[in-house]
């Protein structure tokens with residue numbers, strides 16, 4: 001390895017020179033030319049070149065000292081092509097004694113670079129992604145010194161800021177703009193339906209580091225130490241709190257933060273960057289960017305997670321150093337689409353308002369709490385969108401398509417136009433549904449169907465009014481527990497139930513007792529890892545083992561419904577014995593209330609969900625044991641078809657509109673009629689017009705669905721002659737499988753009778 005040469009001025013001096021260049025009033029090209037010339041002379045390199053990544057994913061030579069000047073804006077490379085393309089593709093530095101010996105070497109004749117042997121290239125990083133490449137070359141064969149690599153990487157930061165600030169726009173040969181203006185389509189998984197068009201709001205906005213160059217190294221190190229000290233104290237404080245919410249996973253995260261905040265390697269790298277001439281905040285940003293680049297290359301999920309922790313910590317550190325006057329304090333734009341790696345449910349509520357149009361998460365799953373809240377807010381959500389946070393810039397135009405599970409960052413005008421048309425069409429349809437709001441839900445042949453909605457949070461309540469739903473057919477009480485950081489207190493539960501009953505007025509509400517476990521996890525409820533959580537310790541099973549939990553919930557429900565009617569429903573019942581046990585608990589609570597002269601409900605209706613196939617073979621007993629039943633078609637189908645409802649791979653493999661499943665649904669209706677026990681259905685099946693049509697044909701006269709489906713399902717109902725459909729459908733499902741599927745039959749029926757679906 002060659003030692004530093006005499007004329008190598010060191011990074012501090014170089015940064016000082018660059019600061020002067022940045023302060024001058026110069027054209028963009030001139031500024032860039034001066035920068036490469038300073039870097040070359042400071043590093044005693046014969047060549048210094050800058051390549052910028054264009055929006056068409058091609059690297060273009062933007063400036064050079066040493067190579068043929070005629071090659072500027074002419075020499076181009078694809079990402080992955082040659083040494084420069086390799087650096088851009090991997091976001092990794094290349095330090096080569098002789099460039100020609102590298103397998104990726106590709107010779108670009110117009111540059112005249114053949115005479116240079118040694119090569120040092122570093123990525124110009126923005127949030128861990130390469131948006132350009134900075135190269136120095138020398139004629140002699142030599143490996144560049146660690147100090148030189150550090151200097152070049154630090155200098156690359158200055159160029160990253162130039163590019164990010166849009167100062168090089170308009171210089172590229174094709175005039176198509178640089179990478180940061182590129183239109184990007186990303187696929188993810190759709191977690192909530194709908195389409196949103198708006199502007200990016202980064203949940204963790206990049207802290208804008210405007211002050212790159214330091215005046216006083218000692219002072220900057222002191223600032224860094226102070227900020228680190230404050231962060232360590234705040235983490236210790238959080239860990240010190242005697243709070244159940246800090247147990248389990250939360251605690252692990254904080255412990256990891258504490259470990260990283262004390263990580264010597266991390267702190268040393270930031271201090272090195274200060275020694276090289278950066279301010280404390282620029283040093284944090286530089287190390288964070290390197291770290292992100294590593295994170296993106298990392299496939300081991302554990303390591304990725306740890307690097308994410310570092311990222312979060314660096315973000316806190318930046319906030320500490322720059323203060324709160326970054327872009328995060330700006331008012332969110334009129335149509336805001338929040339982009340985050342992940343976030344808590346309560347944090348989303350902070351954005352809630354008429355301007356919130358969508359949510360994009362790099363993580364997120366259908367049952368995560370923030371997604372549940374987003375659905376209640378009626379905004380589209382896409383999850384599992386890898387790199388969304390680093391590709392999107394605050395203020396960018398963005399489209400969230402919850403129907404297809406894709407997002408468009410900086411969409412082209414064509415894409416935007418076609419989406420605007422799509423949204424206009426959806427809005428027109430909504431207007432039609434809004435007009436149906438006060439129409440009675442009666443079929444063409446005069447049969448009334450009760451159209452109920454599903455809910456779980458107070459914010460769902462206004463939807464009764466908006467949609468004209470007949471009531472709430474399923475109130476998922478677990479949601480209150482899922483969005484909280486500890487068990488909601490009995491008083492809090494009672495208040496919610498009372499508010500729900502008040503909000504529903506004289507319309508009926510069916511409360512379901514806690515359905516936790518399975519995919520509905522409470523972070524504060526310690527439970528063992530289960531091999532098959534969907535088949536595990538969940539819902540009524542958990543309630544009966546922890547009677548304290550259900551007793552306090554039942555008490556809250558009884559108190560809230562004092563002098564009113566109360567409808568209660570038990571989830572995941574497998575045997576009628578479980579219903580009797582719950583009834584015993586309810587009776588005990590009623591006795592207690594009476595004893596203390598509390599008002600009790602005027603009427604109490606107790607029902608169960610039919611979700612476990614075992615119940616299908618004890619329907620006689622079941623119908624006698626309860627006041628009503630509600631088919632949970634999501635779970636019933638998952639267990640009937642033995643296919644995990646949350647597994648995207650098999651989610652569409654089997655159709656619930658199959659003969660076997662519809663025969664089961666019909667069997668339940670027949671049993672209900674025989675015992676005069678009301679039957680309803682509250683799974684997703686009721687939310688799609690075509691499957692709702694099947695339910696009408698099977699004899700269902702009460703269905704409960706997501707509130708957004710009330711309008712479309714009512715539109716279908718109004719045009720359906722149920723008695724005609726019923727005869728045909730029952731004949732169809734009695735046939736052996738083969739030939740036309742039931743779905744095809746239903747679509748044909750709807751088309752032939754001009755039924756919208």
Ligand code: PEP
Pocket residue numbers: 474476515611631632633634635636682683684
């Ligand atoms: C169901 O299983 O169909 C149901 C309505 O309950 P959940 O979706 O809450 O499991």
Ligand code: MG
Pocket residue numbers: 571611632634635
């Ligand atoms: Mg269920």
